Amino acid sequence: MWTNWSGGQQCRPIATVRPLDDSGVSAVVRRAAERGQTVRPIGAGHSFSALAVTDGVHVDLSAFRGVTGIGGRPGRPTVRVRAGTTVGELHEELASRDLALEAPLELAAPTVGGALAVGMHGSGTAHGSLSAAVAGLRLVDGRGRLRDVTVADLDGARTSLGALGIVVEAELAVVPAGRVRVTRAPRPVEEVLDPAFWAEHPVAEAAVFPSAGTALTRWAEPLPEHADTGDTDEDTEAEEPERSLGVTVAGATGRTALGGAVVVERALPRLVPRFNRAVSRLARRVSATGPMHRVLSSPPAVRYEQTEWALPRAALAEGARELFAALTDDHLEVGLPVRLRVGAPESGWLHPSHDRPTAWVAVRVPRGTDHAPVLERAYRVLRAHGGRPHWASRSDWTVEDTARAYPRLPDFRRVRDDYDPDRVFATPALAAVLGD
Numbered sequence: 535m536w537t538n539w540s541g542g543q544q545c546r547p548i549a550t551v552r553p554l555d556d557s558g559v560s561a562v563v564r565r566a567a568e569r570g571q572t573v574r575p576i577g578a579g580h581s582f583s584a585l586a587v588t589d590g591v592h593v594d595l596s597a598f599r600g601v602t603g604i605g606g607r608p609g610r611p612t613v614r615v616r617a618g619t620t621v622g623e624l625h626e627e628l629a630s631r632d633l634a635l636e637a638p639l640e641l642a643a644p645t646v647g648g649a650l651a652v653g654m655h656g657s658g659t660a661h662g663s664l665s666a667a668v669a670g671l672r673l674v675d676g677r678g679r680l681r682d683v684t685v686a687d688l689d690g691a692r693t694s695l696g697a698l699g700i701v702v703e704a705e706l707a708v709v710p711a712g713r714v715r716v717t718r719a720p721r722p723v724e725e726v727l728d729p730a731f732w733a734e735h736p737v738a739e740a741a742v743f744p745s746a747g748t749a750l751t752r753w754a755e756p757l758p759e760h761a762d763t764g765d766t767d768e769d770t771e772a773e774e775p776e777r778s779l780g781v782t783v784a785g786a787t788g789r790t791a792l793g794g795a796v797v798v799e800r801a802l803p804r805l806v807p808r809f810n811r812a813v814s815r816l817a818r819r820v821s822a823t824g825p826m827h828r829v830l831s832s833p834p835a836v837r838y839e840q841t842e843w844a845l846p847r848a849a850l851a852e853g854a855r856e857l858f859a860a861l862t863d864d865h866l867e868v869g870l871p872v873r874l875r876v877g878a879p880e881s882g883w884l885h886p887s888h889d890r891p892t893a894w895v896a897v898r899v900p901r902g903t904d905h906a907p908v909l910e911r912a913y914r915v916l917r918a919h920g921g922r923p924h925w926a927s928r929s930d931w932t933v934e935d936t937a938r939a940y941p942r943l944p945d946f947r948r949v950r951d952d953y954d955p956d957r958v959f960a961t962p963a964l965a966a967v968l969g970d
């Protein structure tokens with residue numbers, strides 16, 4: 535039995551195979567096609583949605599690890615990386631070469647192939663997702679052929695939900711490594727809904743407990759090379775907001791992190807003052823310096839279910855206010871802070887940030903709590919504000935929604951017919967959002 539990270543998705547594939555090289559991947563696809571079976575590549579299983587769920591053959595890419603080459607043009611370096619490399623391994627391999635992703639990702643566990651398939655993102659007004667860094671892709675298509683994706687098809691393939699083939703290697707744009715200072719501070723919620731906050735802090739995020747009226751923010755600023763930061767050792771241990779909040783709430787209730795979060799749902803009014811005091815206390819240890827991927831890394835404090843939506847950035851204030859009001863009016867306290875992040879417009883035809891600046895709004899519910907009422911409320915509000923859901927998150931999105939919200943869907947379908955004419959990579963979850 536295969537289970538995703540949150541425990542909310544499970545399946546029994548006919549077989550799980552772990553090819554060791556490109557020709558092994560081709561052989562798996564050909565054999566499955568001959569037998570009339572479907573094939574689904576899997577990464578780290580960190581998607582909350584059912585994208586990796588199959589009753590066909592699971593293809594485990596964990597043997598496809600590491601950076602295989604450096605390329606690009608002077609001043610515009612790229613690296614070639616195998617698709618089963620984890621995001622954390624990629625960050626460290628780049629750092630060892632004095633390189634970095636321009637827009638680092640906060641979670642180390644996902645694989646490059648999985649992160650690209652769903653358009654994994656961090657936060658920055660001018661930062662795209664990992665998909666935006668793609669300069670080239672090599673994949674095995676539905677007929678088992680190893681193909682380099684053409685430039686004309688690249689915007690279809692950079693965020694593909696795994697519908698076009700099994701990516702074995704990606705070429706990614708990178709930048710010279712640098713260091714940043716990350717600062718953390720609490721603010722009134724209204725401040726983080728104001729575009730001025732994001733203009734002042736282009737690489738930032740906010741964690742909001744709707745009922746508490748407080749947002750814990752953090753932002754990163756580049757440091758000049760060899761800058762003497764004056765930070766103490768304690769400063770460099772600054773915790774990231776989500777973890778701080780989860781652990782704080784747990785501490786306030788004297789329970790485990792998960793138990794604490796559940797208690798908040800029932801006892802929030804009593805806890806809000808404590809929570810706010812804890813936020814302020816935590817926020818006094820404000821600063822950390824180092825390579826961006828290290829100081830922004832964000833290991834989760836508890837397991838949870840999540841829905842995250844890409845709103846047009848101009849809709850952030852109204853959408854978030856309505857969401858917070860809906861959650862508090864219905865006494866649907868979420869247990870974990872709602873997370874606000876931003877992203878640049880993307881060229882990827884199926885990226886949720888396609889063609890517009892984005893504000894990401896993520897609602898999380900700890901495992902063990904009934905997530906449905908909270909997530910369903912969030913779907914309704916965020917869809918009404920023009921949101922498109924993150925492909926890795928839970929949602930009630932349909933193929934009709936995709937057709938309405940993604941103007942390049944017809945182009946994607948044309949590319950899909952070319953790469954997977956027999957729908958060897960089909961799954962019910964793909965059919966639900968892309969059609970057959």
Ligand SMILES: Cc1cc2nc3c(=O)[nH]c(=O)nc-3n(C[C@H](O)[C@H](O)[C@H](O)COP(=O)(O)OP(=O)(O)OC[C@H]3O[C@@H](n4cnc5c(N)ncnc54)[C@H](O)[C@@H]3O)c2cc1C
Pocket residue numbers: 539540574575576577578579580581582585586595617618640641643644645646647648649650651652653654655656695696697699700701702834924926
């Ligand atoms: C705690 C936590 C924190 C998270 N934080 C963030 C965040 O900060 N930002 C964000 O954007 N997302 C976040 N996510 C979601 C995360 O981005 C995705 O779940 C993850 O990127 C998917 O990678 P994976 O390796 O786990 O892929 P899986 O979940 O295993 O697979 C996802 C999809 O990719 C396909 N796929 C996998 N490998 C390949 C391949 N080689 N070729 C083609 N298709 C492939 C699968 O078939 C499936 O459709 C978070 C998830 C968790 C659990």
